[in-house]
Amino acid sequence: MKIPRLLQAVGVIVGIYAGFVLVFDYLLGQVIPSSLLSMYMFFVIAGVFMVYTFTEESARELVAPIKALVEDPSKKRIRNVVFILIPLLVAGFTYQRMSPSFEAPVELRSIHPAPPATVKAYGKRYDLATLKNPFRKYEKAKPEKFRELVREGGDIYIQNCQYCHGDKLDGRGPYAAGLNPTPLNFQDVGTIAQLQESFLFWRIATGGPGLPKEAAPWISSMPVWQDFLTEEEIWKVILFLYDYTGRRPRSWEHE
Amino acid sequence: MRNFLKVLCFSLLVIGLFAGYSNYGIPQIEPAPPPVEEKLELGAMTMDKFIALGERLYNGKGTCTLCHNPTGGRAPQLESAATVASERMQDSRYQGTASTVVEYLYESMVEPSAYVVAGFGKAGSNDSESPMPDVSAGGIGLSDAELKAIIAYLQDLAGTDVTVSIPTDAAPAEAEEKTAEPPPAPRAALDTxxxxxxxxxxxxxxxxxxxxxxxxxxxxxxxxxxxxxxxxxxxxxxxxxxxxxxxxxxxxxxxxxxxxxxxxxxxxxxxxxxx
Amino acid sequence: MMIKPPASNGKTRRVRKAGLVVFCLGLLLGVLALSLPGLDSGIAHAAELADTGADTATYQPAPKLTAADYPTIKGVNSRIAVWLAAQLHLWFAAFVLAVPIFVFIIEAIGMGTRDKRYDNMAYEFIKVSITAYSFTAILGGLLTFLLVLFYPHLFQYMSSIFKESMFYYALLFFLESATLYLYYYGWHWLQGGFRKWVHLSLGLLLNAVGTLLMFLANAWVTFMMSPAGVDPAGVFSGDAWAAIHNFLWNPINIHRVIANIAYGGSIVGAYAAFKFLSARKSEQRAHYDWMGYNANFIAISALLPLPFAGYYLTAEIYAYSQQMGITLMGGVFAWLFIIQAVLIGTLFLSANYYLWCGMGRSDGAVRYHKYIKYLAIVIVGAFLVWFTPHTLVLTNEELKALGGPYHKYLGPLGIMPAKNTAVNIMILFTTLSFIFYRRANKVATVSWASAGNAIQIALFTAGILNIFFLGVYHGYFTNTVYKVAASIPQVLTTLTIIVTSTAIDAFMYRGAKQVAPLHWGRVSDRSQYALFLLAVAFTWLMGLMGYIRSGIRQHWHVTNVFRDASPDAFTPGLGYAANVVSVGTILFMAMVIFVFWIADVSSRKTAADAYWKTPPA
The missing domain is CATH 1.10.760.10 (Cytochrome c-like domain)
Structure with a gap:
């Protein structure tokens, strides 16, 4: 049996929509942003419309059921139902879009801003391009000392950081739900694995207020840790972050 | 007439869609307002403030970080500009006339082609011509005092002694503006x-x-x-x-x-x- | 199209020879006119010599203004008034300059094929543009008045530098008008043999003068963007040629000539579409369908190379000033290019749709119907990639779900290599649509037809693979330097495929057998709306790009030389600009409707015999 063209077209559109959601949200595990999806669908619908109407017969077939619905006396009942349903759907959609919600307005904000070349902390100036973790060298030279440092870093993390960043370092600490932007998930491949240790030092030491202008507004609730932790403590925490997640800090040198 | 109205409605709909998308489909970013000329209060300037002023100019009005940043690779990094200056002046490719670090840094800002760091010249010029504009002129238009503030900042950045002096004579234009201002209220006398x-x-x-x-x-x-x-x-x-x-x-x-x-x-x- | 010219006898040959001489003379004159800028610099040089003799300090630095230096009129926003006047002037000017270019080409085709339909169509095109010509002049006058009124210091500064070119610009308008009127009103008079050649030469002269006018005006605009011939304080050196021949002059010239042709084609297409919709008789429908098809063909042919001209212009802006380039492509204006992508995508989609609908003119096209959906999938797919923004707009929930603003799979689509690949694919498949359209009605009869087909398929496959390889490999697996460099071989691949396959097609279908007669006029009303969409989208897009071209100067009248101190010196946001552009587009449409209506009225007659006294016998 031949499927009516209108049904075909609707099927294709719904299929593509479902395909986007399925592929991105479930198969790839990265949701497709609704703003982008609506733009995608707008042009997909335009494309489907183009394919289904470029010949006269095809266009007529596509519109025939709609025409019949409006004009055919035998379809009076279904017509009445549709004519009531459509305004209701539009009203419902409009209401949903217009009703105020508790969601904060969308903001464009880059979470990994370009770091400054140098940063001032602890009354000193650090050059982020050459700054290195002073404890990193023990990893190969004195493994037992390194383990000790990592353990100390873990203690500092549990005492200070896990409330937001979580005891599994996955950004799901007890307070995480209340924060926007969400605390960083260090387990994710896109976070600390992409960064040098000096970047982490900068972000930890100067916190939200240390963000450059491009990352404004300063809504990050990351504290300015140089007021609470010593320089060495920060470096130890950084050791712990990489150790626990099993990631390597990014480096421009070949190992 | 019917066709005309149909076409009209269609066209207005299309324009409406474009305008609607531009207004609601994309985030609205308010461009920064034109920069305001900052008045320099050189009379009451300490060296720390002067360095801070230099840093502000470096990141703001001077637009230096547009190119001198670690990500773009468009221009050399300047953390050690003040320390390598003396080597640069000895370099055979150096075209300028500076003999001190301060002079060299000053020259590099108003006459960038005097020394072009290898790899950062204009394409095809074999590093003989710098793409950098004269920052004392044109759109950036830093004043003499502002240039000196940036030199102070760069020297501080490199960790060397700041040898540039705070200029004392404000530009005549600013002096004029100052006289035009209402006289300040008399301050309380200092007692020590x-x-x-x-x-x-x-x-x-x-x-x-x-x-x-x-x-x-x-x-x-x-x-x-x-x-x-x-x-x-x-x-x-x-x-x-x-x-x-x-x-x-x-x-x-x-x-x-x-x-x-x-x-x-x-x-x-x-x-x-x-x- | 393939009507053989009548066998020429001795007399016509002689006449044609004489005509050719006149034509060549015209060509020479055109070239002379084109080299006028050089002449102009000579004049400027003389003027400069005279100046230096009398007084060396004639030129003042650019004035430093305050908000009080800008006159205001209550209830009038001076910036928006100037903006709209300039934009409307530009739209009409683009149209008026473009039409003679393709009227000239169509007239020449008509002369070559001796097909009267081409001549009639060319005449109808020029008829439409004649009223638009006076609108251009009126709006140009309005713009000048507004500038003198609201920005007197700027106008004075500009005219002190461009005094010669402004003077000759004004004088050249006499020549332009005279040529245009002679060309239009003499159309039926200058017919046949020698006279037709004279007429064609007039067309060439018209184009030469028109282009020269535009180049001069471009010099003023580009001087404001990339000033030359002045020192940093704005003191003019006296060398007018240096000021004219500034950094962005040639890139803008090229970009505008190509864009004008595409734009003119789209407007004439809309005119034909409207006439088609209102036509009652079938031969009228056939005529306007044919006219719309040709206009669309012109628009698309110019649209295909336009992105490349745009790349050239952008590259030159970067070369002139990195700061200006970064302002253009990053930060505030970055989203403008997403809007631009949506608009250009709309242009491509509607142009393709028109071609597909046009296949209905022939019964032979059914063979190709099954391929259309694949074309659509690729073009829409490439388009989706093209407008995927680099920075995604995310709700807070999505941010949480993604764990940050970075999207693993959509992120890579936001950067240039993906977009370059997508646009090249889109252009290639549009070309394919056109090839299908051309083949719809024909069957190749040459012996090597299947081999030719195979070559074309191989060419497209290899080209597409190459574009993909360049885009993916250089875009994602090499460092930044190669990312941008890959776009050039991509563009070259695309151009090679277009040129080669069109050439193969032309040879293969020489003397091809027609499957079924081509029925001009047998096309849906729907397809005509694609032509309207093309015209409206083009107009709006030009307005938007006009805003950014001007906007990247930010708070400068003349970049880095002459600061804008007016209260309106701020750079408007995108929504604000889009609203102004929309209002401008609606105003322009209203005027264009008037222009079309007037062209129509001139051929109407009302019989009012009872009104007039019968003359005494």
Missing amino acids: PDALIAKFTCGACHKVAGQVGAIGPDLTTIGATRDKAYLRRSLLDPNADVAEGFMAGMMPNIYGTQMSAAELEMLVDYLAGLK
Whole structure:
């Protein structure tokens, strides 16, 4: 049996929509942003419309059921139902879009801003391009000392950081739900694995207020840790972050 | 007529869609307003403030970070610009005339092609021509004092001693603007010589009251060699007698109008007492 | 199209020869006119010599203004008034300059094929543009008045530098008008043999003068963007040629000539579409369908190379000033290019749709129907990639779900290599649509037809693979330097495929057998709306790009030389600009409707015999 063209077209559109959601949200595990999806669908619908109407017969077939619905006396009942349903759907959609919600307005904000070349902390100036973790060298030279440092870093993390960043370092600490932007998930491949240790030092030491202008507004609730932790403590925490997640800090040198 | 209306509605719908998308489909970013010319208060400037001013200019009005940043690779990094300056001046490719670090840095900003760091020249110029504009002119238009502030910032950034001096004479245009302003309310008289010295930042140039400026004469034992009349004259008219080894015209000629008579006498007494 | 010219006898040959001489003379004159800028510099040089003799300090630096230096009229926003006047002037000017270019080409085709339909169509095109010509002049006058009124210091400064070119610009308008009127009103008079050649030469002269006018005006605009011939304080050196021949002059010239042709084609297409919709008789429908098809063909042919001209212009802006380039492509204006992508995508989609609908003119096209959906999938797919923004707009929930603003799979689509690849694919498949359209009605009869087909398929496959390889490999697996460099071989691949396959097609279908007669006029009303969409989208897009071209100067009248101190010196946001552009587009449409209506009225007659006294016998 031949499927009516209108049904075909609707099927294709719904299929593509479902395909986007399925592929991105479930198969790839990265949701497709609704703003982008609506733009995608707008042009997909335009494309489907183009394919289904470029010949006269095809266009007529596509519109025939709609025409019949409006004009055919035998379809009076279904017509009445549709004519009531459509305004209701539009009203419902409009209401949903217009009703105020508790969601904060969308903001464009880059979470990994370009770091400054140098940063001032602890009354000193650090050059982020050459700054290195002073404890990193023990990893190969004195493994037992390194383990000790990592353990100390873990203690500092549990005492200070896990409330937001979580005891599994996955950004799901007890307070995480209340924060926007969400605390960083260090387990994710896109976070600390992409960064040098000096970047982490900068972000930890100067916190939200240390963000450059491009990352404004300063809504990050990351504290300015140089007021609470010593320089060495920060470096130890950084050791712990990489150790626990099993990631390597990014480096421009070949190992 | 029916066709006309149909076409009209269609076209208006299309325009409406475009406008709607531009207004609601994309985030609205408000472009930064045109920059406002910042007035420099050089009279009351300490070196720390001067460096901070340089940093502000470096990141803001000077638009330096647009290219001098670690991500773009468009221009060399400047953290060690002040330390490598002396090597650069020895380089065979150096075209400029600078002999000190300050002169070199100044020259690099107003005449960027004098020395082009290898790899950062204009395409095809084989590093003989710099893509950088003269920052004292055109759209950036930094004043002489602002350039010096940036030099101070760069020297601080490199961790070397800041050898550039804070310029004292404001640009004439700014002076005009200042006279046009309503006269400031008279300030309360200061009652100790230390407060006076701090207020007028004598220590920026002179070695006095625990501060160690080196531009003007050392004042720690000035009372031993100079009398009150000489000191009073030096404050009221700095160029009347210039101490040996120092340049005329360095000290601002403003204290006669900015200090009250009581303050002046108190300062003269204080200095005469330093023996 | 393939009507053989009548066998020429001795007399016509002689006439044609004489005509050719006139034509060549015209060509020479055109070239002379084109080299006028050089002449102009000579004049400027002379003027400069005279100046230096009398007084060396004639030129003042650019004035430093305050908000009080800008006159205001209550209730009038001076910036928006100037903006709209300039934009409307530009739209009409683009149209008026473009039409003679393709009228000239169509007339020449008509002369070559001796097909009267081409001549009639060319005449109808020029008829439409004649009223638009006076609108251009009126709006140009309005713009000048507004500038003198609201920005007197700027106008004075500009005219002190461009005094010669402004003077000759004004004088050249006499020549332009004279040529245009002679060309239009003499159309029916200058017919046949020698006279037709004279007429064609007039067309060439018209184009030469028109282009020269535009180049002069471009010099003023580009001087404001990339000033030359002045020192940093704005003191003019006296060398008018240096000021004219500034950094962005040639890139803008090229970009505008190509864009004008595409734009003119789209407007004439809309005119034909409207006439088609209102036509009652079938031969009228056939005529306007044919006219719309040709207009669309012109628009698309010019649209295909336009992105490349745009790349050239952008590259030159970067070369002139990195700061200006970064302002253009990053930060505030970055989203403008997403809007631009949506608009250009709309242009491509509607142009393709028109071609597909046009296949209905022939019964032979059914063979190709099954391929259309694949074309659509690729073009829409490439388009989706093209407008995927680099910075995604995310709700807070999505941010949480993604764990940050970075999207692993959509992120890579936001950067240039993906977009370059997508646009090249889109252009290639549009070309394919056109090839299908051309083949719809024909069957190749040459012996090597199947081999030719195979070559074309191989060419497209290899080209597409190459574009993909360049885009993916250089875009994602090499460092930044190669990312941008890969776009050039991509563009070259695309151009090679277009040129080669069109050439193969032309040879292969020489003397091809027609499957079924081509029925001009047998096309849906729907397809005509694609032509309207093309015209409206083009107009709006030009307005938007006009805003950014001007906007990247930010708070400068003349970049880095002459600061804009007016209260309107701020750079408007995108929504604000889009609203102004929309209002401008609606105003322009209203005027264009008037222009079309007037062209129509001139051929109407009302019989009012009873009104007039019968003349005494």
